[in-house]
Amino acid sequence: MKAKAFDIRLFKRILEYTKPYKMRFNGVVIFAISLSIFAALRPYLLKQTVDGYIQTEDSHGLLGYIALMGIVLLLEVFSQFYFVYWANWLGQDIVKDIRIKLFKHILSFRMKYFDLVPVGQLVTRSVSDIEAIARIFSQGLFMIISDLMKMVVVLGFMLYMNWKLTWIVIIAMPILVFFTRIFQRKMQVAFEEVRTEISNMNTFVQERVTGIKIVQLFNREAIESEKFKGINNKHKTAWIKTILYNSIFFPIADIISSLALGFVVLYGGIKILNGDHFTTFGDLFSYTMFIGMLFNPLRQIADKFNEMQLGMIAANRVFEILDTQDQIQDTGKKVAPVFEGAISFKNVHFGYIENEEVIKGIDLTVNAGDTVAIVGSTGAGKSTIINLLNRFYEINSGTICIDNENIEEYTLDSLRKQIGVVLQDVFLFADTIYNNITLNSSAITRDQVYEAAKEIGVHEFIMSLPDGYDFDVKERGVMLSSGQRQLIAFLRAYVSNPSILILDEATSSVDTYSEELIQKATETITKGRTSIVIAHRLATIVNADKIVVMDQGLIVEQGTHTELINKESGYYKNLYESQFNNNLTQN
Template sequence: MSDTTKKKALDLSIMKRVFHFVKPYRSFFIASLTLAIIMAIFAPVRPYLIQLTVNKSIHNNLPVPHWIQQIIFLKNSNDIFQFIINITIFQIIFLFVESAVRFAFTFITSWLGQNVVKDLRVTVYEKIVSLNLSQFDKTPIGTLTTRTINDIESINDIFSDGLIPIVADLLTIIITLATMIWMDWRVTLVSLVPFPFLIVATYYFKESVNKSFMKVRNAVAALNAFVQEHLTGMHIVQAFAAEKRELAKFNVINKEHRNANIKAIFAYSVFFPVVELVLAISTGLLVWWVADKKLDAGLLVAFILYLNQIFRPLRVIADKFNVIQMGMIAAERVFKVLDNENVLVESPQSTVNSQQHLEPIKGQISFDKVWFAYNEEHYVLKDISFDVKAGETVALVGHTGSGKTSIISLLNRLYHIQKGTICIDDINIEDYPIEKLRSSIGVVLQDVFLFSGSVLDNITLRNPLISKQAAIDACKMIDLHDFIMQLPGDYDYNVMERGSTLSLGQRQLISFARALLYNPAILILDEATSSIDTESELLIQKAIDTLIADRTSIVIAHRLSTIRKANKIIVLDKGEIKEIGNHESLLALGGFYSKLHEMSYDKQPVIG
């Protein structure tokens, strides 16, 4: 199979998938096609009426077709004045009807495109939020943003500016040509002598613009990814005085975008004058033939209008073909996201369990010979086994990169494990409905993420089932309420994007309130007191004591005070468990934990 054949087969497959989203709006699609046919039928009417008017004005005794007399309510065909009045009134009415049909066509096709885009965007977003976290480790956020916003918008153009308008234009050209041939096939052939040249020019224009637009689309994706990444990490860029270096990188990507657009602009700059030149030659040949054969003046006027009806769509039809092509390219990229199999799949047992309404999770945790790698070549966790009783507090200790965060990421199924099993209350975590599992595990991270919105929104995560009073009660339990009441607007205070208007300690306390409000059976604290000043630490330590009371807790902590209170300490190094015990027993052992303790004790009261 040739590359061209494969490409056509792929385009057909993609188009079928796009039209799958049209099914709920099938009646509107049929209506748009019906209106396209009506517009094409209407196209030759007015030029013909103008031809008849011109000829009747010159030759008063020219007979008027009976059906014309009927539709314009003309009683005496020899009354030239009455004829002109009646046919003019009819043309005005016809023009309004034609305009109304064109308005309905434009509105329905655009409405159809927007609704297809709405449904497709929801489907893509649902897919993105179901992807495993590893997918986001490998894919730039800007790329997924481009797929969800820009590429899907290009699919809308298939309907509003591409496929259906092309059908309407082609039908108009065909019916207009048929009318011209019916009226005088010789004049038609003479006036269309330059037409093949225009067809060739249109083909090369389409190919040239298509290549340019593909480069533009790739450049847009690169720009989105670059800007998204650098806006997120702007504090790093500025902290290391890297503005000029990053600006130089941006300029390179931006120039590629500009150059691709300029190539497309050049193609347009050549093509449109070519269309006008061919139209002028066709008009000249038409005038010469009509004058030479001494044909009716009305025929000349009508054919000039017909030529414009043919050439006007041809000016944009190549562009519309490119719109379809770009929409197909965008659709292919979007469907690659939808076809991504790296998703969290509910097991058959989890479906059964969801129907049987499992008992609330108590918090007993068991890791049994767990092996995990972010990629298949390098394991970051090796043969991890430990048990946590319900209500116990366990501290994970180890150097950076020892596997602490990986363990807690696996517990709520953010990643798939390669070997072993993880159980909660003696049930494999893969057999829990994912919503039940994650709603039973509260997570407080070192890098707190707050959404743009009010303090209340960030505490409740806009859950309509949680009342404001419940949020206030949770804040009072961790001594956060008084601080919030001092803010302008108290619980309605806008924290801005990522909580930039709050200190690290304040953001941390809000995340604690969020975790407490959801009352999880298992609590995970990932270095939640790291990089906190002493005053904030006292508040946060009290909040931690409140949070971990009567619930299973896994704590990744640097602070000695948190570690000493743990029922069990698991010491990790390079993805392996080195020691397990409480603070005193591990110190008495004089092993790995003891060395970590001595190293940190000499510097500051931290460990890990």
């Protein structure tokens, strides 16, 4: 949906966020009114000074009026300060509330949403678009209100002082309004284009920086630089349009304002020289100030309206995300207890894309306390089982039960707390090892972390690092090897004390030393709890209570290692022997 310059419904929705700050909102309006009154008083006092005291050479009265003008100026400065300060303060409070709401909403989306929407786009919405909304209040709305009030008050003073001269000014105003409206329409389109190009640039940069290893490994630096150059040029072109429109409009506005002033001075001067007393020198002096105060706000309103348009476009984009309902339906009423761990999949069908099933009606039973290994070729649907058990995705049909209870009956939060997952691609935050283990949970103490680390055999490894548990692993854990990151993931899962544990390719692509530690950690954390192990390296799962073999979304074999290896021409037997022979060849 394209944002409108004056989308009333969108504007009202933005104003809803001012309700918690009603007193400050009203204060800004009051200071805007007082600012317009004090600003308009200065030229009027100047007229009184010229006509009443300078021409009559009344030095005593002149000093008194100058002192009065000084007091009015101080009051204007006072009003200006609080008006600007409170308007910006209000804007920042509002975007703080919107940003928190937006981030919380994004965190609630199901995984399918993140499969389709670029991360860079979400970053743009959460950061730069939110800041643009702040400018609605700091540079847009209240500035426009202030300028309009100033224009009304100034026009009132001008009509009161000399309505004949004022008509010259009033006739010129529709011409400026006409050009202002054209300018606003052009700028609305230009700003929409600017926001789109900023989003594209953020997405491109975020992806390339995240995948910098791939870029450098495949010597893509020059190619990616050329691509970025093209995107950057589009961004520049979009901004040049706004610069062009500004370069055309503001000189036109200045010319119209100058011509109006010239006609006023010319007409009033001729009348005074001809002895016509409908105007005075004081009028001409004050009108030179009044015209600037009348036309400059109108000229600035166009500029401030640009800020409003930019903010409205950004708000429209942010509200599109806030209005997106792509969450897993958390309709469960039961709080998941400590599970015994019996799991069953009954005729489960699922596909990431409509009409393309990845899981094709599987039936699977896992007894409480058992260790079940799931094996199969890439794309067989092994990792999808994890996503479905955690309810990251909704199944198309069938049921998934834990302890004979449909998992949809449990609240999402309590369900996921009872399931611990160790993934192949471990993600660590740019933080300390301790915080990456506890994920800043206050329920887990440092002593508990130390004890758990000793139990699974990783305490010595962590203590060997600089600062031990307070070692900063940097972004995505780059200061650690893949095996070390895997060990941290094991400890993270263990300290959460889940009822069910899932290990997804947890021992692949690690060094021999790390693998030994991981094997020990695996034995410790799987003891006494239901565990699902997904692995390519079949030698690591020969002792599993059950091995489930998957192919193309179907379960093709089930049984113990001994049962499956003795099955003539069996899928698992062929897979195991092929892997075993490859290892012999490599050795």
